[in-house]
Amino acid sequence: MLPPRISIARIILNRRPLRPPNSKCSPPGLRLFTQNSQLLLVSRTSPRPELPYLYVSSGTPFPRTAPSIQYKGRLARYLTTERKQRIKTEAKLTVKYILYFHIIAGFALALVWLVSVEIKERRYQTPPEWSFRTRNIYRTARIMSEPDFNRSGVTEWPQVGNNYWVALSRLEDPSLDGKDLQIPPGDDHRVYVVGIDALGFTRNGLDLLSKSEEWRRGYYAVLLGAARAAEHLDEEVRDTKRNITFPKEHMIGPSNPRPKPVPHGAASPPLEENCVPASESPQMFYTKILSSTGFSTRQRLDAALAYADWLDFKGLHETAEEMYDWGLDIAMGALPVGVNNAVDSQTGIISNNAAYVSNNLLRATTALAIHHARNANLTAALPIFLSVLRAKKQLSLPPIPDALKAEPTKLEWIMSVAKYILVTPPYPPPPPSGDEAPIRTPAAVCEEAAVMAHVGEILFASSNDDSEPPLKELKSRSTSRKQTSGLSWTRDAVDVSESTLMSMDGADLDGRQTCAECLRTGMDNWSTMVRKMLRDQRRSVSTKEDKVGNGRGWFWGGKSTEEAEEDEGRWERELHSVDERMDKVQRLLENEEESRKQRKPGGWLR
DSSP states (O other): OOOHHHHHHHHHHHHGGGSOOOOOOOOOOOOOSSOOOGGGSBOSSOSSBOOOTTOOOTTSOOOTTSOHHHHHHHHHTTOOHHHHHHHHHHHHHHHHHHHHHHHHHHHHHHHHHHHHHHHHHHHSOOOTTSOHHHHHHHHHHHHHTSTTSSTTOOOOHHHHHHHHHHHHHHHTOTTTTOTTOOOOSSSTTEEEETTEEEEEEESSOOBOTTSOHHHHHHHHHHHHHHHHHHHHTTTEEEETTTTEEEEGGGOBBTTBSSOOOOOTTSOOOOBGGGEEESSOOHHHHHHHHHHOBSOOHHHHHHHHHHHHHHHHHTTOHHHHHHHHHHHHHHHHHTSOTTOOOSBOTTTOOBOTTOSOOOHHHHHHHHHHHHHHHHTTOHHHHHHHHHHHHHHHHTOBOOOOOSSOOOOOOHHHHHHHHHHHHHSOOOOOOOOOOSOSOOBOOHHHHHHHHHHHHHHHHHHHHHTOOOOOTTHHHHTHHHHHHHHHHHHHHHHHHHHHHHHHHHHSOTTOHHHHHHHHHHHHHHHHHHHHHHHHHHHHHHHHHHHHHHHHHHTOTTTSOOOOHHHHHHHHHHHHHHHHHHHHHHHHHHHHHHHHHHHHHHTSTTTTOO
């Protein structure tokens, strides 16, 4: 047996590793819990790190499955006194900065809105007597009626018309903008606006003499805008259940047994029992202008001619002619006392011995001649055009200005620009009434060119004869003379309008637009005429060659084949020159369009 000392030693050896290591290091100093010193983070005398009071390791995540009570105390250790103060400070700063941001953004949005209102007011000026809401509604209607308002280029006429009707209702409301207006009593004469039953406008004309000229001019613009919207909505219906406007051709009902399908993506077609007309008839608005007292002769004449043009479009030519005669009576009724027999009321021809011819009279007779030309009554239209052209050429020249205005200095220019930006321009002065005698301005010269283009078109169109040979061949010489005469009138119209447009003052926007339209129409007519002459000449050459081949060319006479081929070459050369000039005129008109946009009223505030 082994001695017992050996087992005791084994026991001692086995228990030896359980003893703590022998360390001669001095124990660390006491930690102070009332202050957080960076010296307490790491002890210099101990290899083990010393952490601050209530420290929670960031590397120890909180298990999601652990009970909240177990970590509640550890989470509470985050909210120290210093951290609470820092969170309060950051919260106050956040609230303050958010409040400042919203205040600045609100002021910025208000400034942008005010600038946009000012831009709209400068572009579409409204009478200062109107309330702000009425002016804003009218400007919105004007903007929405512009072709470039929508990217698609389609005007939403139901919305445009509703804005005009609301503005009209507010202007006729005695409690809003229609103070001192004599409104006919009773609701039977009123038309209520869709969706706003409290507002409505009268069907009959009103006495506007109690209102100012600016108010009446704005009221007239609203009536014309409402009439224009009614023209576009004449063939449309409104679904009362959904308040959606549809063309009448899509309506399902007995009056439309074969409705057309709606476009892809549109709402389902309406039922006839749920539909009402989308708008009142344009006749109501035009007759409202003609029956109201307080409008100028020019305004009443414009309404009469617009209504007559609408009747022509609808195919009511006899009623349209009566309306043109009514417009002629309006112009003649405003002539000075003692001026009689200026126009033949039966034919509309201006007399050679007319002592006084007003601008309204020239416009009324020109519109009547255009009406006759559209309805193929060339024998009635041509004398009227010639009488109008003769009267225009007899106009007096404008007076020569006394002296040219000096160029403004740089300081004056800066002051004028600053005044224009900061001060809203006043409402424009009233335009001429049209009762005065016109003068021969560049714009009047362009109107003469337009009349010349009409005369050339009538002469060329009246030469068309569909008679069969040999009667047609016997009339070929007179027909050719008429065509050549019409072509000559068209050339002169193009030359006059082009030269006048290039020499006209840039500030006369209306005159330049008239010249540009006349030049465009004249060039189109010229090109069409030359192409038709060339086509007829080629047909004539082919016919003559066939007749010569058959031995029948000598019987009816006329031009020989060589002369016909020479004429064909002449028209080919003229067509080439017309095409070259067309390119030149097209560039001129494009530059004119760009410059007209830049010279538009309102400048850069548009």
